Amino acid sequence: xxxxxxxxxxxxxxxxxxxxxxxxxxxxxxxxxxxxxxxxxxxxxxxxxxxxxxxxxxxxxxxxxxxxxxxxxxxxxxxxxxxxxxxxxxxxxxxxxxxxxxxxxxxxxxxxxxxxxxxxxxxxxxxxxxxxxxxxxxxxxxxxxxxxxxxxxxxxxxxxxxxxxxxxxxxxxxxxxxxxxxxxxxxxxxxxxxxxxxxxxxxxxxxxxxxxxxxxxxxxxxxxxxxxxxxxxxxxxxxxxxxxxxxxxxxxxxxxxxxxxxxxxxxxxxxxxxxxxxxxxxxxxxxxxxxxxxxxxxxxxxxxxxxxxxxxxxxxxxxxxxxxxxxxxxxxxxxxxxxxxxxxxxxxxxxxxxxxxxxxxxxxxxxxxxxxxxxxxxxxxxxxxxxxxxxxxxxxxxxxxxxxxxxxxxxxxxxxxxxxxxxxxxxxxxxxxxxxxxxxxxxxxxxxxxxxxxxxxxxxxxxxxxxxxxxxxxxxxxxxxxxxxxxxxxxxxxxxxxxxxxxxxxxxxxxxxxxxxxxxxxxxxxxxxxxxxxxxxxxxxxxxxxxx
Amino acid sequence: xxxxxxxxxxxxxxxxxxxxxxxxxxxxxxxxxxxxxxxxxxxxxxxxxxxxxxxxxxxxxxxxxxxxxxxxxxxxxxxxxxxxxxxxxxxxxxxxxxxxxxxxxxxxxxxxxxxxxxxxxxxxxxxxxxxxxxxxxxxxxxxxxxxxxxxxxxxxxxxxxxxxxxxxxxxxxxxxxxxxxxxxxxxxxxxxxxxxxxxxxxxxxxxxxxxxxxxxxxxxxxxxxxxxxxxxxxxxxxxxxxxxxxxxxxxxxxxxxxxxxxxxxxxxxxxxxxxxxxxxxxxxxxxxxxxxxxxxxxxxxxxxxxxxxxxxxxxxxxxxxxxxxxxxxxxxxxxxxxxxxxxxxxxxxxxxxxxxxxxxxxxxxxxxxx
Numbered sequence: 001x002x003x004x005x006x007x008x009x010x011x012x013x014x015x016x017x018x019x020x021x022x023x024x025x026x027x028x029x030x031x032x033x034x035x036x037x038x039x040x041x042x043x044x045x046x047x048x049x050x051x052x053x054x055x056x057x058x059x060x061x062x063x064x065x066x067x068x069x070x071x072x073x074x075x076x077x078x079x080x081x082x083x084x085x086x087x088x089x090x091x092x093x094x095x096x097x098x099x100x101x102x103x104x105x106x107x108x109x110x111x112x113x114x115x116x117x118x119x120x121x122x123x124x125x126x127x128x129x130x131x132x133x134x135x136x137x138x139x140x141x142x143x144x145x146x147x148x149x150x151x152x153x154x155x156x157x158x159x160x161x162x163x164x165x166x167x168x169x170x171x172x173x174x175x176x177x178x179x180x181x182x183x184x185x186x187x188x189x190x191x192x193x194x195x196x197x198x199x200x201x202x203x204x205x206x207x208x209x210x211x212x213x214x215x216x217x218x219x220x221x222x223x224x225x226x227x228x229x230x231x232x233x234x235x236x237x238x239x240x241x242x243x244x245x246x247x248x249x250x251x252x253x254x255x256x257x258x259x260x261x262x263x264x265x266x267x268x269x270x271x272x273x274x275x276x277x278x279x280x281x282x283x284x285x286x287x288x289x290x291x292x293x294x295x296x297x298x299x300x301x302x303x304x305x306x307x308x309x310x311x312x313x314x315x316x317x318x319x320x321x322x323x324x325x326x327x328x329x330x331x332x333x334x335x336x337x338x339x340x341x342x343x344x345x346x347x348x349x350x351x352x353x354x355x356x357x358x359x360x361x362x363x364x365x366x367x368x369x370x371x372x373x374x375x376x377x378x379x380x381x382x383x384x385x386x387x388x389x390x391x392x393x394x395x396x397x398x399x400x401x402x403x404x405x406x407x408x409x410x411x412x413x414x415x416x417x418x419x420x421x422x423x424x425x426x427x428x429x430x431x432x433x434x435x436x437x438x439x440x441x442x443x444x445x446x447x448x449x450x451x452x453x454x455x456x457x458x459x460x461x462x463x464x465x466x467x468x469x470x471x472x473x474x475x476x477x478x479x480x481x482x483x484x485x486x487x488x489x490x491x492x493x494x495x496x497x498x499x500x501x502x503x504x505x506x507x508x509x510x511x512x513x514x515x516x517x518x519x520x521x522x523x524x525x526x527x528x529x530x531x532x533x534x535x536x537x538x539x540x541x542x543x544x545x546x547x548x
Numbered sequence: 549x550x551x552x553x554x555x556x557x558x559x560x561x562x563x564x565x566x567x568x569x570x571x572x573x574x575x576x577x578x579x580x581x582x583x584x585x586x587x588x589x590x591x592x593x594x595x596x597x598x599x600x601x602x603x604x605x606x607x608x609x610x611x612x613x614x615x616x617x618x619x620x621x622x623x624x625x626x627x628x629x630x631x632x633x634x635x636x637x638x639x640x641x642x643x644x645x646x647x648x649x650x651x652x653x654x655x656x657x658x659x660x661x662x663x664x665x666x667x668x669x670x671x672x673x674x675x676x677x678x679x680x681x682x683x684x685x686x687x688x689x690x691x692x693x694x695x696x697x698x699x700x701x702x703x704x705x706x707x708x709x710x711x712x713x714x715x716x717x718x719x720x721x722x723x724x725x726x727x728x729x730x731x732x733x734x735x736x737x738x739x740x741x742x743x744x745x746x747x748x749x750x751x752x753x754x755x756x757x758x759x760x761x762x763x764x765x766x767x768x769x770x771x772x773x774x775x776x777x778x779x780x781x782x783x784x785x786x787x788x789x790x791x792x793x794x795x796x797x798x799x800x801x802x803x804x805x806x807x808x809x810x811x812x813x814x815x816x817x818x819x820x821x822x823x824x825x826x827x828x829x830x831x832x833x834x835x836x837x838x839x840x841x842x843x844x845x846x847x848x849x850x851x852x853x854x855x856x857x858x859x860x861x862x863x864x865x866x867x868x869x870x871x872x873x874x875x876x877x878x879x880x881x882x883x884x885x886x887x888x889x890x891x892x893x894x895x896x897x898x899x900x901x902x903x904x905x906x907x908x909x910x911x912x913x914x915x916x917x918x
Contacts, residue, residue, distance in 0.1 A: 475618055481657050482625040485664065486615065489628035493570035493635055501574065508580050512616050 019154050021096060021123055029384075029434035030124045033071065034191075037183035038383065039434070040075050040124065041065075041192050043117030044177055045199060046380055048079035049206065051175065055082030056227060059206040063196060065185060067213035072129065073183045075121075078176035083139035086146050093119055093135050093177065094150045094159020121179055123152050128182035132162050136176040138169050145169035185213050190383040196220065197332065198374050198381035202320055202422055204328040223331050224324055234316040234426065235267045238277070238304040240347035240443075246301050250289040258292070258300075259285035267352075268310040277307045312345055312352035317424045320379070325358045325420065333418060336362030336466070339458040340420075343451050348441040353425035355444070357451035359459050361404075362466070365416035371405065372418040375438070377428040382436055389437035391421045394448030403456030404463030417459070421448055472513070479509035554731050558688050559638050565682045566631050573615075573628075584614040585627065587681040588820065590673075595819045597868045602828035604814040606680070626674050627681075629653050629664055634678070634689050643690045643727070646675055680820045685729075686777070692726035697779040698749070699724055700756055701767030702740035703786075707733050714767065719756060724769070726778040728785065738790050741765045743783055744907075745830075747773070747798040747807055751891045751902065758903040764911070767792070774807055777818070780825040783811070787827055794827050795916065797907070800835040801851075801888035802860035805870075805879075808832050813869055831916040833907070835889055837882045843906070849893035853886050874917055 021028060029039035045061060052059035057080060066074040084092050096119045122133040138145035144166040151160045187193050196210045200220035205227055208220040236245070255261035262274040269277070278285050281303035283296055292300065319342045320328070326340040340358035347353070365372070375382040375391045386392050392412070400406070400413035407413040429439040438444060483505035491498040573583040587610065588594065594609040615624040633653045637644060644652075650671040655664055665671045679686055686693060698721030704713045707725065714722055725732070744766050746752040752770035755761065761768050767786065771779040787794050796811055798804030812830045814822030840850070853861075864870055865879050882888065894902045910916065 471618065477660075478618065478621055479616065481660050481662070482615075482621050484658055486625045486628055489625070489632040490570045490573055492632040493566050493628065494574065496574065501577075504577050508577055509616065511580065512582070 019157075021120055022127060022154055025120075025124060025127075026434075028120050029436070030120065033182055033184035034186050035384070036124055036128075036181060037065070037073060037075065037185060038190065038192055038195055040121035040179060040181065040183075041077065042195055042380070043121050044075065044077035044179075045196075047118050048077060048081055048175070049199075049203060049379070051081035052079055052206075053227060053230070055173075056230070057081060057173075058222065058225065058227060059203070060209075061206060062209045062211075063192075064211040065192060065213050067185065068180075071182055071184060072180065073185060073213065074178060074180045076176065076178045078174060080171065080174045083142065083173040083175055084137045085139055086142075089135065089137055089146055090148060090150055090159040090161055093122055093133065093148075094152050094161075095119060096123070096152070096157055118177065119152060121181075122150075122177075123154075125179040125181035126151050129180050131180045133180075134178040136167070136169065138171060138173055138175075140173050142173075145171070187212075193218075195381050195383060198376070198383075199379075201328050201332050201374065201420065202325070202376045202379045202381070204320065204324050204331075221331075223327050228318045228320070231318045231426075232313075232315040234313055234352070235265055237267045237312040237347045237352060238262075238269060238273075238307065238309050239312075240349045240351055241266075241301065241304060242349055243297065243301050245349075246304075247294075247297055250292050250297065253289050255289055257285060258283060258287045258289060261289045267312055273307065273309055277303045280307060312347050316426050317345055317352055317354050319354055319356055319424055320422060322356065322358075325356055325422070329358050329360045329418065329420060333360050333365065334363040335360040335365075335418075337459065337462040339455050341451050341454050343447055346443055346447050348425075348429070348443040351425055351427045351429075353423055353428070353444065353447075355447040355451045356420075356422040356424070357448065357455050358420040359455040360418040360420075361459055361462065362416050365418060367416040368414070370412045370414045373412060374418065374420040376420070376422040377430070377435070377438055378424055379422070380435070382438070384434070384436035385431070386437075388431055390440040390444050391423065391438050391448055393440065394445045394452060395419060395421065397445070397449055398452050398456060400456065403453075403460040404467075405459075419452070419455075421452070423448070476509070476513055479513070480506055483509060552731075558731075562682065562684050562688055563635060563638060565684070566635055569682070570628065570631075582614050582616045583624070584612050585624070585681060586610045586612055587677045590676060590680060590817075590820065592816055595816050597813065599868065602813065602869065603822045603826035604816060604819050605822055606819040623674065626653075626664065626671070627677060630671065630674050630678060631682075634691075637690045643687075643692055646672055646691055646693070649675065649691065685821075685824070687727035687729055687732075693777045695723060695726050695778060696773075696776045697724045697769060697771035698722060698752070699767060699769045699779075699782065701743075701761040702738065702765050703735060703767055704737040705733055705735055711736070715762070719753065721752075721756060724776075724778045724782055726776065728778050728782045730785075733782070733785075735786070735790060738792075739765060740767045740790075740792060742767075742793045742795060743786055744768045744833075745775070745779075745783060745794060745796045745811060746770045746891075747796075747804055748891060751797070754900070755903055758900055760903045760907070764908070771807075774810055774815075777821070777825065780811060780827075784825050784827050787829070794830040795833040795911075796830055797833050797891065798835065799888065799890045800837050800839070800882065801890075802857050802864060804835070805864055806860075809864075809867070809869070829918070831918050833910050833916045835891055835893070836878060836915075836917075837885055837887075837889065838878070839906075840885070840889060843894070843897065845889070845893055846896055849896050850885075850887035850889060853882070853888055857888060858883065872918070878917065 025031065030036040041063060045063065048061050049059055060080045062078040064076040066076065068074065125131065125133060132149040132151045134147065134149050136145050136147045147165045147167055148161055149163040151162060153160050193210065193212065196208055197220070200206065200208050204223045207222045210218045249265055253261050253265055255264050258278060259274045262269045262277060263271060275285065281299040283300060322340040322342045326338045330338050338358065338360045340356065342356045343354055345352045345354040373386065373392065373395065375389055382389060396410050396412060405413040405415040405417055423438055423444065429441060431437045431439050484502050487501035487505055488498050491501055569585065576583040588606055589609040589611050590606065594607040595604055596607050598605045613620050613624050613627065615621055630649060630653055633649055647668055650665060650668040653664055653671065657664060675691065678684065678689065700714050700717045700721040702715060704711060712722060746755060746768060747770070749770045749772050752768060755768050769779060769783060783794060786792055796808045798807050811827055813828065814826035818825065861879055861883055865876065870879065891902065894906055
């Protein structure tokens with residue numbers, strides 16, 4: 001940090017995180033006024049959801065956007081979470097990278113991962129309007145709610161409290177944040193409305209209320225009254241660890257021997273597995289971790305990757321669950337078909353993750369547009385950079401034509417469908433700090449693809465059935481309409497009356513449809529070869545390049 | 549019988565075939581069964597080269613078209629719609645084009661937005677189905693195809709009762725109608741000794757202007773590329789009925805060889821018409837790639853073979869009717885030289901080189917391929 005006694009060293013000083021943000025706000029999702037609004041709402045809602053869940057409270061979240069002018073808005077996000085004690089309140093909102101979320105190895109699944117979010121929004125508001133943010137919070141123990149008006153000191157990354165009061169609040173506990181900012185409101189793709197709607201889909205235990213700048217209120221009711229299981233913290237899994245991380249862990253561990261290092265620092269490693277790994281690596285179990293040479297570390301990591309280790313414990317991951325995901329999708333859309341699947345956990349780079357996919361089809365969904373894609377990481381909607389996301393790659397790498405949708409080349413399919421892909425992980429790998437796109441790990445793409453294909457197969461069964469039903473209906477019309485035409489021609493050729501002929505055809509058509517004896521869709525050309533004759537292949541010129 | 553009585557008889561036969569077929573359909577529906585008609589397949593899969601008759605013929609494969617079938621109902625309906633329109637046409641004694649038939653039969657199907665025919669592309673194959681399915685010639689259905697091509701030469705003909713002396717047709721010649729059956733066209737007073745078919749009308753004009761046909765006692769014809777039915781049928785009739793040899797003069801390229809092949813063996817598309825149109829004894833008089841050296845043509849008149857040309861030549865090499873030694877030599881030489889020649893290449897020597905030297909030479913020396 002700045003050393004005020006030695007101003008000459010100014011050019012060499014480490015800049016504060018807040019200062020870094022001021023200069024690089026695009027990295028965090030504040031690059032334009034539309035996006036800044038969305039990112040701010042997103043960070044606040046993520047925090048609220050995480051807070052409620054960690055307090056084992058069914059979330060009730062209220063989001064409001066107030067409009068002051070075309071370019072100035074105020075966001076208000078309020079939750080029924082456990083509240084923040086006064087001593088942490090200013091830090092939680094007024095300091096970037098505050099809190100316990102910023103971890104190194106392993107961890108547990110949560111929405112916000114870096115703890116940079118909400119204070120970044122406050123800083124953005126402060127930089128664009130000069131106004132402080134207002135936070136209100138009350139814990140169960142508090143008689144009155146604490147109300148702070150605060151800013152962030154850019155140089156020191158510390159909160160500056162401008163005013164502090166206590167008020168009576170009708171909530172037993174909860175937190176509210178209000179930030180005024182330069183922004184722009186839209187209802188198009190990647191908008192606040194879209195974000196709220198998608199958040200509701202993957203958080204079926206949450207009731208979300210949204211009030212837009214016109215004062216229109218929408219309530220997304222929870223579809224389940226049960227909180228997701230509390231995720232547990234876990235250690236890295238031996239199969240996905242990379243050399244760099246292993247070397248750091250070897251240096252920082254408190255274990256005195258390699259064997260105990262493996263057992264204490266890794267998931268699913270007991271004495272037996274540790275012995276096996278060390279045997280494969282050809283290393284003495286008693287070597288002190290700090291004395292492992294780079295070559296030995298390399299042997300160790302090869303052995304770790306190759307050893308038989310149980311799949312990572314799923315306790316650290318909280319899937320939405322196939323049944324709930326399906327129900328949630330159905331409550332959002334009027335669908336003819338929905339199917340969801342939750343895969344078993346897999347590992348990328350030592351981090352357990354799991355993929356869930358849901359597909360909805362038909363109903364009011366438009367048939368002539370590309371499919372609605374919803375990407376989620378740890379129950380957070382990913383609204384930007386669809387093209388750069390591994391989950392999108394998984395979707396486009398599936399041959400959807402096999403599953404009843406249209407697709408041109410390797411693009412997002414089109415048809416009356418909605419596809420949801422959710423990745424749950426202790427540490428979701430994003431391509432950038434603004435958390436818009438999942439990085440391209442082959443394991444993630446593979447898992448997502450498998451899940452999508454399984455949903456695709458179910459979709460295909462439904463679409464096939466529907467298609468056959470439509471065909472039957474079409475048949476009835478075809479034969480009725482063509483019967484009229486055919487009867488007219490036959491009447492002209494034979495001199496008979498048309499009317500009784502039409503009736504006969506329609507009657508036979510109806511009977512055949514009832515009996516199901518109508519022939520299939522394909523033009524079955526019954527080819528009959530009466531005599532065998534010597535045939536020679538002809539062909540240089542296509543039939544048709546010819547006279548009339 | 550007179551030509552008129554002949555025509556009446558053919559009309560009645562066709563109308564009876566239509567009526568019988570329609571009545572059979574009605575009987576089937578009364579038995580509550582699925583009405584069906586059988587139509588010979590016209591595609592490449594049902595075409596073969598008859599070694600004995602030396603022509604491309606239609607095989608015995610048939611398709612069964614049923615009405616109560618999702619994929620076939622529309623075509624089934626269309627088949628009888630066209631048949632009823634043709635009945636009307638035959639009864640009126642008039643002849644029309646296949647495009648006319650398309651317009652006569654195209655209408656919106658009641659209670660739908662669907663049309664009986666969306667395009668002429670849909671109605672033309674149905675007409676061909678009727679030709680083969682009812683074993684009726686296109687002209688017997690009172691339909692004519694496009695007319696291309698012209699004829700002049702040492703013969704007088706009668707067309708629809710008008711006597712025409714093909715020796716006095718000026719520079720344009722007599723435009724060959726699409727229907728040249730004996731009821732329409734009769735031959736009189738022929739002094740020609742052979743027929744010369746020329747691929748291109750521009751070259752044909754040279755032959756006409758130089759009065760080649762008068763000097764060499766022949767009939768010259770062209771078809772502007774692949775000759776239409778009328779021209780092919782006329783040459784076939786002249787050749788058969790007046791016992792005249794036929795010589796074919798085309799470019800030395802795969803397309804020229806294809807035209808020769810169509811005249812000689814018939815085509816895949818009209819395989820069912822080969823019996824009336826193919827002229828297996830037609831001779832290929834030129835242009836041969838060997839003529840390049842023989843007549844010392846300049847390098848400038850050659851055209852490099854495109855990839856597609858090479859591909860076609862290697863396919864033609866496998867054709868059953870190009871298996872003779874001299875044909876194989878001709879095709880292989882074309883590949884070896886790597887170029888093709890147009891008839892006009894001969895004009896490099898002299899504008900009338902083709903009529904005054906080239907062709908008389910070839911005929912005198914009997915330099916042709918069969």
